[in-house]
Amino acid sequence: xxxxSAQRFSDxxxxxxxxxxxxxxxxxxxxxxxxxxxxxxxxxxxxxxxPRRLAEAVAFAxxxxxxxxxxxxxxxERMSLAPGGVLRLNDRPYRLEVGPGRAKxxxxxxxxxxxxxxxxxxxxxxxxxxxAVLTERTAIHAAALQRPVPSVAIADPKARWGSCRPAxxxxxxxxxxxxRLILAPAAVADYVAAHECxxxxxxxxxxxxxALCEQLVGDPTPHRAWLRAHAAELHAIGx
Numbered sequence: 001x002x003x004x005s006a007q008r009f010s011d012x013x014x015x016x017x018x019x020x021x022x023x024x025x026x027x028x029x030x031x032x033x034x035x036x037x038x039x040x041x042x043x044x045x046x047x048x049x050x051p052r053r054l055a056e057a058v059a060f061a062x063x064x065x066x067x068x069x070x071x072x073x074x075x076x077e078r079m080s081l082a083p084g085g086v087l088r089l090n091d092r093p094y095r096l097e098v099g100p101g102r103a104k105x106x107x108x109x110x111x112x113x114x115x116x117x118x119x120x121x122x123x124x125x126x127x128x129x130x131x132a133v134l135t136e137r138t139a140i141h142a143a144a145l146q147r148p149v150p151s152v153a154i155a156d157p158k159a160r161w162g163s164c165r166p167a168x169x170x171x172x173x174x175x176x177x178x179x180r181l182i183l184a185p186a187a188v189a190d191y192v193a194a195h196e197c198x199x200x201x202x203x204x205x206x207x208x209x210x211a212l213c214e215q216l217v218g219d220p221t222p223h224r225a226w227l228r229a230h231a232a233e234l235h236a237i238g239x
Contacts, residue, residue: 009054014043018065020072022046024054033057035064037071038158039235042078044068076236081119087237089129091186096122105129119239130154130182137190138175141197141216148172150200154179158235161192161227164199173200180234184226191223 011026021043030049033056038045046057061068081087085096087110099111103121112121135152142149150164150173157163157178167173175196181189194216202209213220 007055009058011051011054013054015058017044017061018069020044020065020068022058022061022068024048024057026051026054033060035061035068037075039075039232042072042075042236044072075232079237081122081237081239083118087122087126087183089126089182090133090189117239123239126182127154127179130177130179133182133186134177134189134193137193138197141194142200144216145197145201145212147197147200150175150197152177156180162196164196166200166203180237183234183237184230187217188223188226191217191220192227195220 009024011024013024015022015024021041023038023041023043023045025045025047026049027047028049030047032049033053034047036045036047044061046054046061048054048057081096083096083098086093087096088094089110092108094105094108094110097109097111098114098118099106100113101111103110103112103125105125110122110125112118112125131152131154134154138152139149148167150167153174153176155176155178157176160178161181162175162177165171165174175193177192177196181192191213194213198209198212198216201212210220217223
């Protein structure tokens with residue numbers, strides 16, 4: 001157990017609890033000390049409402065060492081991209097190879113130049129594909145709802161597949177997606193696009209919202225179940 005008076009901790013510090021990685025994070029919106037799983041980094045985040053309670057967050061993580069071990073042991077191993085592997089984008093499998101020029105899709109291959117950033121170049125290509133596909137699906141669903149097409153961007157959020165900012169009198173609508181949706185089945189990514197477009201009309205998750213989703217893509221239940229079951233796998237893919 002840590003002696004709270006003997007050691008100071010800072011936002012972003014990393015430590016081990018029972019041999020498992022834990023990162024400290026200050027979140028002013030938090031009401032209490034808590035733990036959450038960061039699937040993207042395969043680590044536990046110990047949240048504290050303020051810097052002065054970080055030692056309390058460390059002590060809490062120590063008390064929950066068994067829970068931490070169970071959560072992280074259940075995560076899939078990190079899948080680093082490497083030549084000779086296979087990466088699925090929008091339902092199509094591509095062989096990963098080394099080749100000249102910028103990273104590109106060449107038939108059933110993805111080729112990138114041989115340098116230390118090879119894996120990152122593959123990820124950047126996947127992000128470009130994600131932006132193209134999700135922009136297209138967003139335009140289709142927005143048109144079906146008779147709404148102006150919002151701006152579309154991609155990011156790498158840890159807990160959400162998409163977010164929507166509906167239009168106001170001052171700002172146009174905007175939707176942001178996780179680029180990792182390009183790694184999911186096309187129907188699942190399309191559901192997320194429909195989900196976020198439904199928020200252009202309904203900002204909540206009430207009955208009218210779900211009716212809009214069903215109008216666009218049918219029953220959303222299997223797509224939501226797929227994301228819950230495979231979220232850790234998608235977040236395990238990296239350079």
